Amino acid sequence: CWTSGGDLIGPAGDRITGRDNIAKAFEKSLAGHKDGKLLFRVLSSRVVNENLALVEGIAEVKPKPAMGGGQPRFSLVLVRQTGGWLIESGRESILHDSGPTDHLKELDWLVGQWSQETGLQSDIKLQNSFDWTENHAYLIRKFKIEGKAALLHGGTEVIGWDPRSQCIRSWVFDSDGGFGENLWVRDGDRWLIKFSGTLSNGTPVSTTNFLTRVDATTLTLQSKDRTVNGERQTDIPEITLRRQVAETAKTAPTTSEAPKPTARTLP
DSSP states (O other): OEEEEEEEEOTTSOEEESHHHHHHHHHHHHTTOTTOEEEEEEEEEEEEETTEEEEEEEEEEESOOSSOOOEEEEEEEEEEETTEEEEEEEEEEEEOOOOHHHHHGGGGGGOEEEEEEOSSSTTOEEEEEEEEOTTSSOEEEEEEEEOSSSEEEEEEEEEEEETTTTEEEEEEEETTSOEEEEEEEEETTEEEEEEEEEOTTSOEEEEEEEEEEEETTEEEEEEEEEEETTEEOOOEEEEEEEEOEEEOOSSOOOTTSOOOOOEEEOO
C-alpha cells in the first residue's frame, strides 16, 4: 500500500522509511497475533487535488488484546501513481480511552450514608449507602427499608459506565429476588433514571426515577410513570434524604472518664 520511498512514524516518534522496511515491521508486529486481524476504520477523507488525498481513521486489532493501552489513530497522505492511490506518509498516535472513573466522577458526591423517615409510618426508615469499589470502576449502592423490628426490603445496585453505549448504567438486585437495569441521563442538577426490571414472580415492572442534588447534604427522590405488568401505577411523591454525619465529642474526656463511642446521627 506504500510508495517505494514512503515512511511511517509510530506513536513513540520512531520513523520507518521504505516500503520493504515498513512491510517487515508489520510482519514482526503481527507475528504475535496470528489468529487476529488488523482493521482500519476511516473517519474522514479529503481529496486535495487529483494527485493528493488525506485520510484519518482508527486502527483496530481483533480480537482486542487483553491489555490495551488505548486506541491507535492514524493519518495518511496518499498520492496517485500509475495503477492507483498509494500511501506516501503515515502517522500513528494513541487515543487513550477515558477510564470508568472519569465518567462516574460526577456521581462522587453520592458517596456516603443517606437516610430519611419515609412518612408512611413513623417507625419506617429508608436508608441508602454509596461507596466505590476498590478500583473506582463501579459505585455500589446498598439500600434498605427498615421497620421498628425488622428489615422490610433491601437490595444492592451496581452503577457503572457502559463503553459501548457511552452512558451510565446500573443493575439492581432486590433482597426478595427481583432484579432490573437502570439507564442514567443527567439533566442539570438532577438525574433521570429509567428503570426496567422483573419482580421475583416474573412480573415486568418499569418506572422513571428522578434523583436531584439539592446541596452537599440533601437530595430528593421521586418515582413517576410506574407500571406493573403494563398497568399504570400511582406515582410516588418526592422524598428527601439527608447525609448522615458522625457526631464528634465537644469536649475531651477527663482522666477519670472513659472515652465514649462516637454516635452517628441524622443532621
